[in-house]
Amino acid sequence: MKDYRTITKIAGPLIFVEKTDPVMFSEMVNILLPDGSIKRGQVLDTSRDHVVVQIFEGTAGIGINSGVRFLGETLRMPVSRDIIGRILNGSGDPLDGGPPIIPDKKLDINGSAINPYARESPKEFIQTGISTIDGTNTLVRGQKLPIFSGSGLPHNEMALQIARQAKVRGTGEDFAVVFAAMGITHEEAEHFMDDFERTGALKRAVVFLNLADDPAIERLITPRMALTTAEYLAFELDMHVLVIMTDITNYCEALRQIGAAREEVPGRRGYPGYMYTDLATLYERAGKVKGKKGSITQIPILSMPGDDITHPIPDLTAYITEGQIVMSRELHMGGIYPPVNVSASLSRLMNAGIGPKMTREDHKVVSDQLYAAYARGKDLRGIVAIVGKESLSEKDSKFLDFADLFEKRFIQQDTNENRTIEDTLELSWELLNSIPEDELSRIDAKFIQKYHHDHREKPATAGKAPAGK
Amino acid sequence: MNRTGEVYRVAGPVVTATGISPSMSDVVLVGDEQLMGEVIKIVGLQSIIQVYEETAGIKPGEPVAETGKSMMLELGPGLLGSVYDGIQRPLSVLMEKEGTFIRRGATANGLDRNVRWPITVTVKAGDRVKGGDIIAETKEKNVVHRIMVPPGISGTVAQVFPGEKTVEEVIVKLADGTELKPMHKWPVRLPRPVTGRLMPDLPLTTGQRILDTMFPLAKGGTAAIPGGFGTGKTVTQQQLAKWSDADIVVYVGCGERGNEMTEVLTEFPALTDPKTGDALINRTVLIANTSNMPVAAREASVYTGVTIAEYYRDMGYDVSLMADSTSRWAEAMKEISSRLEEMPGEEGYPAYLSSRLSQFYERGGRSKNLNGSEGSISIIGAVSPAGGDFSEPVTQNTLRIVKVFWALDTKLRERRHFPAINWLTSYSLYSKTLEAWYQDNVDPEWTQLRSWAMNILQKEAELLEIAQLVGTDAMPKEQRLTLEMARMVREIFLQQSAFHDVDTFSSMKRQFALLNCIKMYSDAASEALARNVSLHEIASLPIRTELTRAKFEKDMDNQLASIALRIRPEMEKLKEVSV
C-alpha cells in the first residue's frame, strides 16, 4: 500500500490530499505521524483532483508532510459472541485490558436499511416498573424511545433504572445491553459502569466509551459501532438488545463541526441540513424483523440545549423516534423523581403493546383520562395564580387537587421502586376516584362499572355476588 | 448511441461523471455495481448525477453508462396491494432476494412478469383509437383495471389478442404495427395529460368528524396537515387512507419511519373498505422510502406516487394520495441542492422549492380524462415544520397552494385532545361549494348546525380569555353555560379516537345526529337557565354522560335517537332554584 505525502490543506478535522490513485468514497484512511503514531480517518469526498478526509482523532500533530495511507476498504467492525462483557473505546478498541476481539465477522458499521417489508410491528410490552412509562408512555420491544433531558437532571438514573428493571413478562429471556457513551464525563461513565457491575449487567453488556476528553469526531462512529454490535447480537445471535446511547447532543456537535469545516451551507442553528437523515440512520436501526427472534430497543439520551425542546437536536430526534420521554426541571426542583413531564411525553407504539392479554383492557382509556385530567388541573393552576383558589368552582378545585396528587403519587417513585403494571393501573383508579365520575368522559361505561372504586366495592361489601349471574 | 464514461467525483449521493453526454433527467448506471442514478445538472463536459443508492465504496474511474431514457414507471395491472421503494422496486421481491436488509444494487421489476391476467379486449379490428382510450379490461384484486392506449399513441386496431396475458404480451396490434400491452412505461416527472379540469364539488368523506363537518376536503382537492412532531399527521393520514371514500389510495411514506409502513402493511389486509367491503390493502398502493433509505430515492418517491395516482385517475377513478411527509421530500431537495453547491434560498432550501411544491399539488384535481371519463386525485400532504413553527418555508409555500389547512396543535396533543386539529386556525375553502351536497345528502339543516358549532367554539375562545383574568366564578351564568356547551362540542364531537373500534369511523349521518343532540342539549339548557335552574344541575344531567359515551357504542344510532327524545323532558324536570 502506497503512502502519499501530498496533503495540501488541513482545516479543523479535515485534511485535503492530492494526486492520489482513485480512492473510494467512505474509504478508511491512516495518517502516519512523524512520531510513528497513527491517526484514523474516513473519505468524505473523492475525485480525480483531490480527496477530503475527516480525521476521527483530530488533526493536531498532522503536518503537510505526514503520510496518508488509503486502506482500500470502508469502516468495518469485528464482531463475535465474545464481545459480550467487553469494554471498548469509541473506535471499538479494548479498554479493559482484554485481548482484541477475534472476529467471527467484520461488518460495515453503516449497516444497511432494514427493508420496511421485512419489519415486524413492535408490540411486546416491556414492563419498566416506572409508572410514567408503563402507565402513560408504554415502551415496547423494538421501539426507539429517547429521554429528553437537561444538564443536571437525573436522566442517567432513569436510564439505569430502566436497564435494571425492564422485562417482558412471561418470558425468561434476558436483555443484552449495548451502551454507547459519546462525550460524557468520567464521572457519568463511572456511574454507569458501577451500576452495571453491581447488578451483574456488565456480564451481558457491551460498552463503548468515548468520553468528554476523547476525540470529538470519533463520536460519529461510536454509535454506529454500538448499533452494528446490537444488530449482530439481535439478528444473528437471537438476543433482545437494549441500546442506550448518551449523549446524542455531543454526537450532533461533532456533526456540526464537520459541516462547518467543509464550509457547507448550514441549516437551522448551524447544524447541517442532512442532520435529520443522519440521525435517522442511527435511530432506524431499532426494530424487530420477520423470521428473527431478537430485537433492538433503543433509549437514546440527549440534553436539550437551554431546555429548549424546539432546538434542532430534540426536534429532529422526536420526528424520527417513536415518541419521547421529556424531563422537567420544574418537577425536579420540586423534588419529584423521575421528573417526567407526562404531558410532553409520548409513546407512539403504546397502543400496540397494551390492552387485553398484553396489559389490561382498561389501560388505554385510563391513560387517556389521566392525561386529560392532569392537563385540566395544570390549566387551573394558571388561573389560580391570578385569581386565587376561592374563585374556582367545586368541580374545578377537584381537578386542581388531582394534578398535585398525580405528581406526588403517580409520577413520584423511588429509584428502586419496581411497580407492576397492575400496581400502576390500581394507583390510577385510586387517583381518578378523586374527580367526579361524570367527568370521566374518556372511559367507557363498562370499565367504570368494572374498575371504578365506587362500583367495584359494592359487590365486595354485598358479600361477593357470584360472577356471571 | 448510449455511451459509457467514468466517475470523476463522489460526494455522498452526488456523483460527477465525464465522458458521457446525456440529457437532463436521463437515467445512468453508476459504478461497477451499476447503481441507478439520474442526471440533475450538466456543466460543460461534466454530468452531475443523483444516485438512488448508498455510494460508499465507489471510486473515480469506475464506469458510468448512459441509458438514453428518463426515469420511467411501469404502469399496468399488479400495482394494487404492492409496496414499493421510491423508485418502484417492490420491497417484497427485494426481501425474497436479499433478506432483512436492502442491499445495494438490487434490481426488481415494478410489475410481476409471471402473473397472467384474464384480459377482455374491448375494441375490435377497424376501431380508431387514440391516447387514453380504453382497449381492454382485467380484474385487478376487485377493481376493474382499464388498460389504456398510452398518451401520444393513436391508430387503427388491426388485431386483438384477448385471453390470459402477462403484462408484456401483446393484446392489441395497430395497423402501423404498434403493439399494445397491458403494461406501458411513463416518465415519473411528466404529468399525464387530461382533456380538461372540473370543479371539485363533491366531498371526499373521511369518517373523521372534525374534517367532514368542519373543514371538508373535496374530491380532487388539496389539503395540508402541518404539525410538530407527534401531533397526529401520520395517524390522520392513515385514517384518511382507511376511511376516505376514494376508489384507490396511494400512500407515500416519504422519509418517515419504517415501523409506520409495517403498521399499514399489517393493518390494511385485515380492514375492510367501507364502500366495497373488500380488504383495504386491495385498493392501496404503498410507496415506502423511509428516512434511512437513500435521499435521492426519497426525492423521487413523491413523483412515483403521483404518477401511479394519475394512472388510476385516467381510468375514471377517484384517487386519494397521502404524502407523509412533504417536508422530508423538501429536505431531500435541500440535501441534494447543497451538494451541488447551488445558491440556497430561504433557510437553505433551494430557490425552486416553491415551484416544485406547486407543480406537485397541481397534479391533483378533478378532471375530464382523454377517454372521456371523469376522475380525481385528492392530495393530502403532511408538513413537519422545524420546531413546530409554521412560519418556515415548506409550510408557508404549501399554504399558498392548498385549499384546506388542517392545523395540528402541540397544546391540544399535550392534553390528548385528538385529532389535535386546531378548530380556530384551520380552514377549508371548499366548505361553501360543498354545502349543497351536505344539505341534499345528509340533512337540510346541515349548514345551520355547522355554523352553530363553529360559533360556539369561537365564543368559547373569547370567553376563555376573560376567564383567565377573572376566573369562571365571576362570569355571568349565560357565559358559563356557553363554556360548558362548548366543552361538550369539543369533548363529544371534535374528539375522536382513531384507535377505538367504533369511534374510529363516523358516517355523515352519525356526525349530524351527534352534533344535533349536542345542540338540542344546549338549546334546552339555555331555556332551563332562563327559568333559573342551577347551572350545576343543567350541566350534569345524567343524560349528558350518556351522550358523552354514545359514540363508543356499537348501537350508537338507536342510542342517539333515544337520547334526542329524552333531552328536553329531562331538562324540563329540573326545578328552579328558589331565591
Ligand SMILES: Nc1ncnc2c1ncn2[C@@H]1O[C@H](COP(=O)(O)OP(=O)(O)OP(=O)(O)O)[C@@H](O)[C@H]1O
Ligand atoms: N386521531 C387520533 N386518535 C388517537 N390518538 C391519536 C390521534 N392522532 C394522533 N394520536 C396520538 O398521537 C401520536 C402521534 O401521532 P402521529 O404519529 O400521527 O404524529 P405525527 O404528527 O405523524 O408525528 P411525526 O411528525 O413525528 O411523524 C399517536 O401515536 C397517537 O398516540
Ligand SMILES: [Mg+2]
Ligand atoms: Mg408522522
